[in-house]
Amino acid sequence: MTKLTYERPVIQKLNTGTMNKFGSRTEYTPVTHIEGVSVKSLMADYGSPLFVISEPQIRRNYQSAVRAFKTRYPKVQFAWSYKTNYLNAVCNVFHQEGAWAEVVSIFEYQKAIKNGVPGNKIIFNGPDKSADDLRTAINNHSLIHIDHFDELYMLIEIAQELKTKATVAIRVNMDTGIYPIWDRFGFNYENGQAWNAINKIMSAPELELHGLHCHIGTFMLSAGAYATAAWKLCDLAWNVKLKWNHMIQYLDLGGGFASANTLKGSYLQGSDIIPSTEDYADAIATTILNFGFKPDELPMLFLETGRSLIDDAGYLLGSVLATKRLSDGRRATIMDFGVNLLFTAFWYNHKISPAQEFSHHTEDMVLYGPLCMNIDCIRESINLPLLSKGDQVVVHRVGAYNMTQWMQFIQMRPNVVMVDAKQNVHLIRTKESIDTMLRYELVPEHLEQFKL
């Protein structure tokens, strides 16, 4: 018999009467393994905190999303949204599965090229594309999604200068019944700006309009909004066909599919309220299929969903640094990871599980990070077992945005590992060191010496 672990005493209010809907007591199932690899050994080998990415989970997510769309619509192509997670290993799992690349800056563009994505399988989105960026994209025959008129005019000039044609699409924003409308990106549908842009492109011999793009929002809780968006894009495509006798080759419905994380302020758990990929697919595919295109003139459907494909494949492992009691009597637990690594903690109530066995006693507590900054709070209120210094926890669904929006602030970024289908662990990003930081710093000569 193993030795029982010591748990500090806790005072708990006794609830009398019949059982309520939350049951009689809370029990936490400890998460001791990720894809068959023990959490303890991962932290022993790669330190704490530690990001862990499950390769099989990425593949499962991708395949099920592709299945949801391809069994509803004949021509579907996914493009991996680099900004969601652009670690090369992660991107390459998606590329191996057949995804193209969707980038929003020249930095991401270069990353995709270096990963080996052919130029013509990169979708170049975003409001910030310089003249040089556009030249590169034109020369590589990438799909350029124009965001504003200034970019449109610049693109015409560059194509004239290069004496070539650019393959373009426009980003369209629209009212889909979801507010606020993301009208800062692209051209508006309702006020005729998008139609205006289309006509300008169609009359410019330097530009070939191949697609229409929209991205109606993020963490969309209504699949119906996509039906509206798809209908409006189809309407534009149909009008292009009528006026210009030109078939739009693809519709890009962007991303924004929700993951199962729980948004702050949400009464119900995320997994209980979000539409499934099947629901999004049904809304989009049914709308396009019913719009009236002939079977052989149906446009290709592009999807750039990021979050829903990667979020639940990422885990953050961490350890308790200390516990203390706050002035109002609440318990506070200080972890070795904070908002520097878990940027999404600003808008999600992340699910956190203990990584080892505990008794059934739990306690409400505040989870703080290691930063010496007041904002570094991971969960304002969470019910967890009685954690002590050195105990380990697993944060779930952290695959999206954290490994791109993380900050080097006070602390350095930790190791990132990937577990493959055969339970092999691969280090895919090494933790930063003081050398990492100093490599980019220069000290003027007169400041090199000082005496204290």
Next chain:
Amino acid sequence: MNSYAQVFFSLNKVLAITLFAVTFINPSVGVFGLLSVLGSNVMAYVLGFDKKQVEKGIYGFNALLLGLALGYLYAFSLAFLLLFIISIFAVFFITAALQASMGKINLPFLSLPFLFCYWMIALASPQLSALSFKIIQTSQVEFSYLEFPAFWKVFFNTLSATFFNKSVWGGLLIAIALFLSSRIAFSLALLAYLSAYGAYQVFGVDVAALTDNLVGSNFIFFGIAIGCFYLIPNVYSYLTVIVFTPILMLLLVGLNQAFAVFHLNGFTLAFTLLTMLVLYALHHRWIPRFLYLVQIQYYSAETTIYKYLSAVKRLKYAHHNQFSLPFFGSWKVSQGYEGKLTHLGEWSNALDFVISDEQNKTYQLSGLKMSDYYCYNKPVLAPADGLVIQIVNHIDDNEVGEVDTKQNWGNTIILKHAEGLFSQISHLKKDSFKVNEGAWVSKGTVIASCGASGRSPEPHIHFQIQQSPLIGSKTLTYPIAYFMSQDAAGLQLNYFEVPKEDAHIFNVETQSSLKQAFDWQPGKKLVWFNQKHPSKLTSFEVFTDAYNRTYIFCASTGSYAYFINDGTRFYFTDFEGDKKGFLFQLYLSCFSVLLAHYPALKMKDNIPQIHFQVPILHWVQDVVAPFYVFNKVVFEGESCLTETSAMQTNYLLSSEIVTRFMGLKVAAQSYKVAIGKKGLEKIEFQQNGFNEEWLCIN
């Protein structure tokens, strides 16, 4: 010249020249033969008969035989000249009349015109005192007789006697020419003659009689006609020749007995009658078996057999209705033909489809709700163009695990694709139908959604082909035209197959740019030039012929390349003409092209051997071709994307053609076909370091 070769059912030049020369062993015979051919053909031209037929010598070979016979029998005089001229008229008109009347019942007129004309003259001749018979000369060189065994002597004599000569050397020449023109015809001539020789000896008829009055020729002609000309040469056609030889002998001897009363000669009547009899009988079969009639006459047994073998293999399904899979994406065949669950008895040839995931599960979450099943509510498509005959749309979906055996088929749609060809799709979701009864739907249109009504414990699609429009008719075995299957071995293209149980399958996703590049409608022109001679343009045009075959024609070389584009695959079916011309290269380079792009998927096909023959050695192959083919020409092609455009408009098709003789690689050549926005752009040809590039002007 073709009129000469036609006597031996051929259009071969060498044979024609040899025969022409042999007729001149006896100069007067030769001269009258030639005059007769010329007269007859000029008449056909002037009177406006089909030029192609005239060129093939259809109107000439009977005149030739008649001319030879007259020249042989009668001495020259003014009266003879007059008789000769009017007999040309007679034989020509009889030919034309017989061709027209017998063509309608698919029978050849063979040498009937010659016979009729000859008998007419022969019957009348005793009264025509101005004509005199020649004294038959036998002063030809006879010294060589000893050198040949008896059988060969008679054989050569017979060949030569066909042209009213009795010369062993002439016969030998004809035999060599016949061998050079066609190994199969030669071996059949020999086979027929051998059986005749045997039959004569068995029945105790004088073998020497074979050489007289075209008696032996009957057997040779019969052998070639039935063995390889009107029938596809195979074991059974050879057997037919052997079996019918004694019958021919009886007919021949009998007819000659009867004709002798009138001082006439039967000549080739026996062969003509028996050939017609056999063909007429074979034409009226319900299902052709063993003996197959030649549909398109190439006047060469080798061409016929190789093209036939190729067509049997490659065009087996070309006339089938093309069904595609009735869904989007990859589905699994949960129950195939003769499945153990419900595809039993008369309903055994049906397919059930579901969607399954990587764990082979058909549902997510608990699987207790219909909506947990991947295939539930997924679009169902029309498998082919057709008319909506009937829709049943009032049955609710079952609970998971329950079946409705009262309304077994559930919500169902019946489509009519052709007379006697219907498809039925069942267990659909109530109120999901997007079409109405009486509507015309095209292939790939969404018609309804997958459900679980009727005998369906979990959502699935039931798909069957049947001959009647009634729901629940007995099923018909019918292949799916093209589909892809994914298994442990990788991605595979299946054509005209019935999907197997547990296979994961999906429709071929065709690429519009490839489709456009090979969309060759009649009237389309392709203009090419060789990069070495940019000023010299070669132009091809697309036409349709009387057999409704589409072909691309090169006027400068007179070459034809026949092709089929069924919307999923473009493939050439045949080539006729100049193999040195560029059209032949186009034919080879695009021999079989899938109009879709799947990396590393190879298209494999066999090119008719007739186009690639190994010098001399192929004679061996030719002789045994009706029984076994060991010489192979393999086409292998794949498409790859050239990274020059964003929306996949440029492709490079690379193909290799390997000729193998008894498994040994004899020759190889490779092609690269560039396809751009405007269609075919460039063809690169490479063989043994030799390089050639052709560019297309669109």
